[in-house]
Amino acid sequence: MMFIHIGYPETATTLLQQNIFPYHPEIEYWNRHTPKYAWLNDIVTLHDFDFNADKIRLKAINVWGVETAKIKLISWERLLGHPYTGGRESRVIADRLHAIFPDAKIIICIRHQLDMIDSLYRQYVHQGGSCNFEEFLNLDHENNVWFFFDYLFYDRIVAYYQKLFGFNSVFVCLYESLKETPARFMNRLFLFLNIKRLSVGLNTKVNQGMSPVSVKIARTLNRFVHSVSFNPDPVIPSALVNSRSVRKLLQGYLDPSLFNRLSDPKSFISKKEVLNNYFRKTNRSLLKRLDLPLKKYHYPL
Secondary structure (H helix, E strand, O other): OEEEEEEOOOOOHHHHHHHOOOOOOOEEEEOOOOHHHHHHHHHHHOOOOOOOHHHHHHHHHHHHOOOOOOEEEEEOHHHHOOOOEOOOOHHHHHHHHHHHOOOOEEEEEEOOHHHHHHHHHHHHHHOOOOOOHHHHHOOOOOOOOEOOHHHHOHHHHHHHHHHHHOHHHEEEEEHHHHHHOHHHHHHHHHHHHOOOOOOOOOOOOOOOOOOHHHHHHHHHHOOOOEEOOOEOOOOOOOOOOEHHHHHHHHHHHHHHHHHHHHOOOOOOOOOHHHHHHHHHHHHHHHHHHOOOOOOOOOOOO
16 A cells, blocks of 8 residues: 655644654655665656656556555655745645555645745745845746745645545654654554554654744855855855855754744744735635544634
8 A cells, every 4th residue: 555645844844754764663764865765756847748656656656566464655756836936736746646656545644835935935044045035925937936825735636636635545644743742643654554553652843843034044154155946156156155054053053052042933934914814715615525623723614
């Protein structure tokens, strides 16, 4: 049985990919960073004219190996489209996944949209972005990078995957539930995967977001230093300093020793009611499909 965890990003995906999926004895984790499974990148990166589901399916069959009790699991949040290009290819990738793995089961983890926007902005700066928060929200398709609010319309993503793979083959979970009761969250996930429950420790924070002070420093420095995603031709040669070394200094040393004590951890979002109104309809639509505790976690409704 094949399971595909498609994200969303900023919902502890790295935590699951690093601390859970590779170590469960009943999971065969297909990690795209492993040469054996590097062809998984083709699902996202191949041009429409070059994509051939049959060829990729053959690659999957070749690594499937002898049938065992282990489930196969792919986890990659990029399968929901790129958050900094509007998620525009999310439907195309869904169709590709269904063409290759028509009997797969899908895992989608969502998060309160306002928290998601705040976290995506911090991650944008983390990767080398230099815009302030308001500029980030107003980036559009004329830029190489832009943010599209409709990327967080969860109801249409869930509806489309349910249409492709079947209602009972799509498991939707909440990031807030993972934070509040990690053991309960994992038990529900293991139940969907139909594997034994394990006592796992999820107290380790993976990909801790930068403090507001670090964000301000980083986005200024990002204008001058190398970043693969946003600044490939910097003023300062990458041999001297790059966005990765800036992040390491800020997150690894200055945040834990100083900035986290000084910074107000509040969200960058100020116009919360306006954004809440934007997402009410999509969340109500999602509730018509699934019984999720959105109200408990203050999702816009």
